[in-house]
Amino acid sequence: MSPIDENHLHSDPGIEARHPHAHPASAGATPLQRDTARTIFQKGAPGRRAFVCPEMDVPPVDVSALLPERFRRTAPPRLPEVSEPEIVRHYVGISKRNFDLDSGFYPLGSCTMKHNPRLHERAAALPGHARLHPLQDPERAQGALELMWRLQGALSELSGLAHVSLQPSAGSHGELAGVLLTRAYHEDRGEARHKVLTPDTAHGTNPATVTMAGFEVVKVATNADGGVDIEDLRAKADTDVACLMLTNPNTLGLFDPNIAEIAEIVHGVGATLYYDGANLNAVMGLSRPGDMGFDIVHFNLHKSFTQPHGGGGPGSGPIAVSDRVAPYLPVPVVVRRTHTGTPPSGAHPEGHTLKGVGRQAGEDDSYDLDYDRPKSIGRLRGFHGNYGCFVRSYAYICSLGGDGLKDASEAAVLNANYLLARLKQQGVADYLPLAYGELCMHEFVLSGGPMKRDLQIKTLDLAKRLLDFGFHPPTVYFPLLVEEALMVEPTETETKETLDAFADAIAAILKEAARDPEIARGAPYSTPVRRLDEVAAAKTPVIRQALG
Amino acid sequence: MLAVIGVPTLREIFERQIPESVRLDRALELPDGLAEQDVYEHLRALAARNTSAEDELSFLGAGMYDHYVPALIDMLMERSEFLTPYTPYQPEISQGGLQVMFEYQTAISELTGLPVSNASVYEGPSAVAAAAYLAKLHNGGRRIVASAGLHPHSLQTLRTNAYGFGMEVVEVPLRDGVTDPDAWAQAIAAGAGETSAAIFAQPNFYGAVEDAAALSEAAKTPAPADGARAGAPVVICQVDPITLGIVRPPGECGVDVAVGEGQALGNRLDFGGPSFGLFAAREEYLRRMPGRIAGETVDVDGRRGFVLTLQTREQHIRREKATSNICTSQALNALAGVVYLSWLGRRGIVEMGELLLARTHYARGRLAALDGVEKLHEQPVIREFALRLDADVDAVRRRCAKHGVNPGVDLHALSGREEDRGGLLVAITERRTRADIDRLAEVLGAAIAAEHEATVAA
Secondary structure (H helix, E strand, C coil): CCCHHHCCCCCCHHHHHHHHCCCCCHCEEEEEEEECCCCCHCCCCCCCCCCCCCCCCCCCCCCCHHHHHEEECCCCCCCCCCCHHHHHHHHHHCCCEECCCCCCCCCECCCCCCCCCCCHHHHHHHHHHCCCCCCHHHHEEEHHHHHHHHHHHHHHHCCCCCCCECCCHHHHHHHHHHHHHHHHHHHHCCCCCCCCEEEEECCCCHHHHHHHHHCEEEECCCCCCCCEEEHHHHHHCCCCCEEECCCCCCCCCCCCCHHHHHHHHHHCCCEEEEEEHHHHHHCCCCHHHHCCCCCCECCCCCCCCCCCCCCCCCCCEEEECCCHHHHHCCCCEEEEEECCCCCCCCCCCCCCCCCCCCCCCCCCCCCEEECCCCCCCCCCCCCCCCHHHHHHHHHHHHHHHHHHHHHHHHHHHHHHHHHHHHHHHCCCCCCECCCCCCCCCCCCEEEEEEHHHCCCCCHHHHHHHHCCCCCCCECCCCCCEEEEEEEEECCCCHHHHHHHHHHHHHHHHHHHHCCCCCHHHHHHCCCCCCCCCCHHHCCCCCCCCCCC | HHHHHCCCCHHHHHHCCCCHHHHCCCCCCCCEEEHHHHHHHHHHHHHHEEECCCCCCCCCCCCCCCCCCCCHHHHHHCCHHHHHCCCCCCHHEEHHHHHHHHHHHHHHHHHHHHEEECCCCCCHHHHHHHHHHHHHHHHHHEEEEEECHHHHHHHHHHHHHHHHHCEEEEEEEECCCCCCCHHHHHHHHHCCEEEEEEEEEEECCCCCCCCHHHHHHHHCCCCCCCCCCCCEEEEEEEEHHHHHCCCCHHHHHCCEEEEEEEECCCCHHHCCCCCEEEEEECCHHHHCCCCCEEEEEEEECEEEEEEEECCCCCCHHHHHCCCCCCCCCCHHHHHHHHHHHHHHHHHHHHHHHHHHHHHHHHHHHHHCCCCCCCEECCCCCCCCCEEEEEHHHHHHHHHHCCCCCCCCCHHHHHHCHHHCCEEEEEEECCCHHHHHHHHHHHHHHHHHHHHHHHHCCC
């Protein structure tokens, strides 16, 4: 074990002043901690209510005559009996038991927690968007369809792939669409392939999707540099392989330098190449999946295009595909009918010409939903996708423009590399070394292995102690091949001051652990609740409020 | 910042990592960025080219409905604390979101009469497909029996997904507006133990109330000739949650899994999304459920708290052996759902159901009395009903639109079924008053008469 030199760790003295050396458990319970959690079902009183039912303005009916007894509910559902002020107090109260992006730094790796402009909420709430019924006739929903068409065009340009479907509800739903498209593509060519390759660094959604789409997962190893092991890929790529699913930059935050060769190997055996767009925020306007050789891409509008994450959704997971995969896209597809009025043929839909995206619609242009696609895989969900998310992401793209999107990716990569360098400068790298490489793209992965051995605290302890410092921790224990992994994605919307403060906090925690590892092991201390017993929760699940 | 990194230019960071052959060597062909007020103006202009439920008297439904969203929901959904965090991976600082999930699960269990609910899935039709996948994991058989009374989008989504996970969908026709009980029993029995799932909707796509208890029982009664059957199919019901104040809940009808579109509960139309999908089941399916589940526990000091639980089902732990690939779901929309249910409350949900029932009955009577209009079926209806017009539906709808009335959904255009030609599906919400319904009757009657005249003249 190397000797511990706490003076080697540099942190801002201010941070130490705010978090003094005394064991924090001695401080006693905070007001939020003294406030025992009670659910809405434990509040209110019989007969209390918020809802005033509109007047029964039609002739009264005999319910039992209209709805025979065997179809009727006998006892009302035991929903809460609360007044409107009680509802407001209750939910405002429990909202304060959440940490959120508007309150502080949220460097959750692979999640792209960038600022959510409130303009987007205002625009999405306009009645013309918010109260538009999905079955409104296309000629009376021209604004919505044009918005979708323009968003498709922007995503097409960003990905370098001509055909887009906005339908999937989130990233994993986009993945499912992509793998089903792959199946349809191969089957249409008379080939029954049954394997899909995924690197061992892949997001868990990739292998889970492969199984749901009826394929077998074959793992591809990672090489010493953190990229795809080319020899292993070559050995596993055969004509049984339908697809390789890849994230680039990958979950280690590294751009695979062999991407051209990878594409050649995969295409060489007739398989498709799928791009998991979770990390697109690193390369917007800098490098395009289509140019790298990818056939299918999913986007996470809630990540790269700043749809608010909502505590776990809603998201939106559009896909873009190459010409050879386009005939199988989900129905319906939004199309523009130009002045001739001729609809595109079903099998060869109009791809985005890319140049037309920005121009104003011509007087004769109209937008429509095209269902006439005989080779389509069908529908993945009801209606047309998460339109409310499209409004927000389209507003974002309009605000930033082409150059602004590129600036965003550049700043995201700059911030990540700065934070990485700053941590090294402060001596943190001795305990939390970078797992692979020297530079990174928009995120980086540290290994907490040396910290665990030398300072006796695990990555989990560091994460929990960060909560006391007012930071959301990075993603922890992913990717799986890195010991005690810590995955940090600062995003472009954070200032240098915030990054410095975060680096200081990490250094301060390590320094503190060098003196007394029990402090981090017992953390957090200041949060509404302290460490929770997850094992007991899973052993005897209590997943609803007992009702009287 | 560059000095700290130790590179002379930002460009070098990219040049050292991205091979030149895949670097984009031109600017993106996208418009220049705009000031906030200009973006707003552009989005407002686009909105103005849509005819929303605010701009016409709309009776559109078929899966999404123009219910009133109380103002307090807008306020709560816009709160930073709910709007801007992500999935509660760190429970100590996510107790608000986790408690909302726990309350939501409680409300959905109570509504459906089923003991376990997850914290939401994407939306209605994909929830049907997710339930079929649960049935496959549970039973292993490769057949799904599905009523033609399911929403066409549910049936289409089911087929898309079933094609992936290697199952076939057998569609059972309707008789008199509801699932044909004989065809239903035969289709299930014909599977000889291969039928993993039996799926119907309540109320169905045509607005009719199904005999849910009889359909469940038929699905679980082994056919005499079928000794080889391994297990009964998982009975799945797609419900409309807003009707469950008055309709017998699926849990009391022998249903194993209830799924549904949650939009009617406090979510906007939003041209079809985002909303949320509800997913509730009997206890025995708990460990095969998709999606997040919040559970109660205690912290090191014994305080009550909530965590994401049973995560060993999920993709981030279980990878290719996960029960679903779902990750990001619809937490914010589910929040709107549970706030809405609290706002309606124990009495309100019953009153809402009775109001919908009475107004729907009134509307059905008024419209069916018009010349050239008849009921598509005689079954009980709650909030939506199907009519048959003896005129071209598209032409009639266009005539109504000129008078600011959208009379409902063209059934054939949505389902593609030949037998739905002439069909009109009319939805009622608490926002459509008696006067609105009278106006609809007047405009629809006149439009049909005008269409008749035009046809005769031609």
